[in-house]
Amino acid sequence: MADHPAVEVSDLTVSYGSTPVLTGVELTVPAGTGVCVTGENGIGKSTLLRCVSGLQRPDSGRIRVFGAAPGSSPEFWAAVVTTVEPPTWYPGLTTREHAELICRAHGQDPDEAGVDEALSRFGLTGHADAIPPSLSSGQKQRLTLALALLRPSSLLILDEPEHRLDPDGRAAVAEMLADFVATGGSLLMASHDDKFAVASGAELTTMESLVA
Ligand SMILES: Nc1ncnc2c1ncn2[C@@H]1O[C@H](COP(=O)(O)OP(=O)(O)OP(=O)(O)O)[C@@H](O)[C@H]1O
Numbered sequence: 001m002a003d004h005p006a007v008e009v010s011d012l013t014v015s016y017g018s019t020p021v022l023t024g025v026e027l028t029v030p031a032g033t034g035v036c037v038t039g040e041n042g043i044g045k046s047t048l049l050r051c052v053s054g055l056q057r058p059d060s061g062r063i064r065v066f067g068a069a070p071g072s073s074p075e076f077w078a079a080v081v082t083t084v085e086p087p088t089w090y091p092g093l094t095t096r097e098h099a100e101l102i103c104r105a106h107g108q109d110p111d112e113a114g115v116d117e118a119l120s121r122f123g124l125t126g127h128a129d130a131i132p133p134s135l136s137s138g139q140k141q142r143l144t145l146a147l148a149l150l151r152p153s154s155l156l157i158l159d160e161p162e163h164r165l166d167p168d169g170r171a172a173v174a175e176m177l178a179d180f181v182a183t184g185g186s187l188l189m190a191s192h193d194d195k196f197a198v199a200s201g202a203e204l205t206t207m208e209s210l211v212a
Pocket residue numbers: 016021039040041042043044045046047048
């Protein structure tokens with residue numbers, strides 16, 4: 001896995017009906033680095049991230065994640081966390097129980113994985129016994145990111161992780177993402193907040209610049 005870039009996209013083309021959205025997109029995220037794709041609303045950032053996450057099939061082009069086709073194996077989902085699609089909450093499970101479930105699904109003991117610390121870092125301690133649908137939109141985003149960072153992974157694919165976070169929340173998340181990259185993780189994100197992206201350890205690249 002370490003021999004390959006985290007993400008390699010070449011000559012990617014995606015259309016919705018007869019409308020082309022991505023044409024000839026090229027992107028490489030070297031393993032252990034962060035890249036943030038920027039660009040105006042509707043330029044195709046989420047479409048690119050969905051394709052790299054294996055959640056959308058492109059019309060043509062080649063995508064490799066750690067050298068393999070995305071979404072095609074248990075190894076992919078063991079290595080990759082994506083928040084490109086909105087999360088689905090388990091009915092009746094609390095915030096803490098969601099965190100415990102994520103840990104157990106990935107073979108971690110919740111106490112050893114630091115569930116309480118994670119909830120605390122994301123300002124969710126007071127909401128540990130609440131069900132996620134009762135949280136505010138920013139708190140739901142905090143929980144989504146807490147769950148993404150709690151489980152082990154090699155690549156985070158995050159679509160506008162700063163969305164709905166308050167300034168302190170943005171700063172805290174940026175620091176955690178920068179730690180993730182500094183300790184060998186790879187990060188591909190889309191964002192409208194350049195400062196946040198840079199503080200997250202990501203190199204900025206415009207969507208326009210990805211077209212060969
Ligand atoms: N399922 C779909 N069906 C038809 N068109 C779509 C679909 N999803 C996206 N599009 C269109 O494709 C284009 C790119 O959308 P996309 O969500 O990838 O852009 P984006 O850069 O992520 O935008 P934003 O910054 O607003 O999140 C837009 O014009 C959008 O309307």
